[in-house]
Amino acid sequence: MKAFVPWLTVLAIIIALNALRLRPFATAVAIGWLAYCVWSWVRPTRARHDDGRAG
Numbered sequence: 001m002k003a004f005v006p007w008l009t010v011l012a013i014i015i016a017l018n019a020l021r022l023r024p025f026a027t028a029v030a031i032g033w034l035a036y037c038v039w040s041w042v043r044p045t046r047a048r049h050d051d052g053r054a055g
Contacts (some may be wrong), residue, residue: 010030010033011027012031014026014029014030017029
């Protein structure tokens with residue numbers, strides 16, 4: 001359930017902005033969230049420097 005908190009928060013913000021007729025801001029939040037999700041999915045992971053030594 002903890003993993004859904006950011007998603008539900010963003011969804012609530014978008015719904016609230018739409019209800020307040022601030023659709024350009026809701027669109028910006030949605031696009032920003034989508035960009036963040038894509039970036040976090042495709043960003044390069046830190047290379048592990050494993051030289052084979054036991055340690």
